[in-house]
Amino acid sequence: xxxxxxxxxxxxxxxxxxxxxxxxxxxxxxxxxxxxxxxxxxxxxxxxxxxxxxxxxxxxxxxxxxxxxxxxxxxxxxxxxxxxxxxxxxxxxxxxxxxxxxxxxxxxxxxxxxxxxxxxxxxxxxxxxxxxxxxxxxxxxxxxxxxxxxxxxxxxxxxxxxxxxxxxxxxxxxxxxxxxxxxxxxxxxxxxxxxxxxxxxxxxxxxxxxxxxxxxxxxxxxxxxxxxxxxxxxxxxxxxxxxxxxxxxxxxxxxxxxxxxxxxxxxxxxxxxxxxxxxxxxxxxxxx
Numbered sequence: 001x002x003x004x005x006x007x008x009x010x011x012x013x014x015x016x017x018x019x020x021x022x023x024x025x026x027x028x029x030x031x032x033x034x035x036x037x038x039x040x041x042x043x044x045x046x047x048x049x050x051x052x053x054x055x056x057x058x059x060x061x062x063x064x065x066x067x068x069x070x071x072x073x074x075x076x077x078x079x080x081x082x083x084x085x086x087x088x089x090x091x092x093x094x095x096x097x098x099x100x101x102x103x104x105x106x107x108x109x110x111x112x113x114x115x116x117x118x119x120x121x122x123x124x125x126x127x128x129x130x131x132x133x134x135x136x137x138x139x140x141x142x143x144x145x146x147x148x149x150x151x152x153x154x155x156x157x158x159x160x161x162x163x164x165x166x167x168x169x170x171x172x173x174x175x176x177x178x179x180x181x182x183x184x185x186x187x188x189x190x191x192x193x194x195x196x197x198x199x200x201x202x203x204x205x206x207x208x209x210x211x212x213x214x215x216x217x218x219x220x221x222x223x224x225x226x227x228x229x230x231x232x233x234x235x236x237x238x239x240x241x242x243x244x245x246x247x248x249x250x251x252x253x254x255x256x257x258x259x260x261x262x263x264x265x266x267x268x269x270x271x272x273x274x275x276x277x278x279x280x281x282x283x284x285x286x287x288x
Contacts, residue, residue: 001027002204005036006049007191009159010230010237011069011077011245013222014215015049015193015208022211023204032097032143033158033191046199051100055194056261056270062279064193064201066209068249070256072187075177076244079162080105081147081170082154091152093141098158100190101176102138103269104260105156108179109136110267160230163240186256192249195279205281212247 002023006016008030020026031039037054039045040061047064055061078101082089089109094102139152147155148167156176157165167173180188193208195201215222223237230237246253257276264270 001025002047002199002201003027003029003045004047004204005029005031005039005045007031007033007036007069007159009077010163010226010232010240011159012049013226014219014241014247015067015069015212017211017215017218017222019207019211022214023207025202026204026207034097034099037099040194040196043196045196047193047195047201047204049191050194051098051191052189052257052260053100053103053264053270055192056264056274058194059271059274060197061194062197062277063249064195064208065278066249067193067212067247068189068253068257069191070187070189070246070249070253071177071181071244072246072252073178073181074175074244075188075190076175076240077160077162078104078156078158078176078190079165080154080156080174080176081165081167082172082174083170084153085172086174089153090135091137091139092154092156093139093147093150093152094156095158095161096140096143097161098156101156101158103264103267104176104180104188106136106138106269107260107263107267108176108183163232164230180256180260184256184259186259187246187253189249189253189257189260192257198282200282201279205279216241216247 002025004026006012020028033051036048037050040048040050141150141155147157147165148169177188219241220238223241224234227234227237265272
């Protein structure tokens with residue numbers, strides 16, 4: 001069996017709809033993105049829909065082509081709620097389920113005046129000095145802790161938790177998908193299917209793209225089903241699938257992914273020298 005892990009959020013559902021039917025050798029488990037990344041690192045999963053920053057940190061994974069969780073503008077499910085305007089944020093509570101969005105928060109907050117992400121080592125050095133001078137603090141927000149009770153200036157929420165949150169005590173809210181796109185003009189890729197080295201996907205190699213196409217063709221059915229589970233409006237969920245989240249991994253998404261890697265590596269949030277390698281079937285002697 002091929003051990004596959006995916007995120008148990010609304011935005012994942014079109015990617016896994018029918019996956020085990022297209023690839024009967026897949027044993028699918030659902031969990032939080034941060035836990036999936038840890039399970040991949042521990043060798044407990046062969047393939048994982050993991051945060052892209054964890055793909056960078058592992059350094060040895062390859063990417064299943066054609067699939068991602070991304071956005072070209074607002075994403076709705078990654079929101080920074082704040083009591084103060086952007087430039088006055090000095091402390092942030094980060095959703096413990098987050099890895100990519102936590103790093104994205106740190107990158108975006110690194111240039112609060114120009115609100116444009118740095119693109120060179122010199123700019124990154126300047127931003128790090130700004131951060132040190134202004135003493136930004138980051139604290140974990142446990143998954144069971146009410147976000148409203150956080151004592152920090154701002155709170156980062158992701159996934160279904162972010163989509164349902166209101167947080168009336170926080171005057172400002174910033175959609176980080178929109179923040180990224182406004183500053184770079186590029187899609188923001190949040191997660192990809194990652195494959196551990198030496199894993200042979202076998203008959204499942206093309207099942208991920210097939211499942212994506214199948215899931216998108218059933219967007220209305222999935223929206224109605226998941227809305228009941230989450231207590232959301234079905235029409236809202238349908239529009240989320242159709243107009244907000246993107247599931248391809250084409251040239252625009254790869255360009256956004258490379259820019260995000262450039263910035264996270266410059267801020268020491270990801271290691272240097274990582275290649276975005278597409279999955280290819282290993283030689284029989286190399287497979288697990």
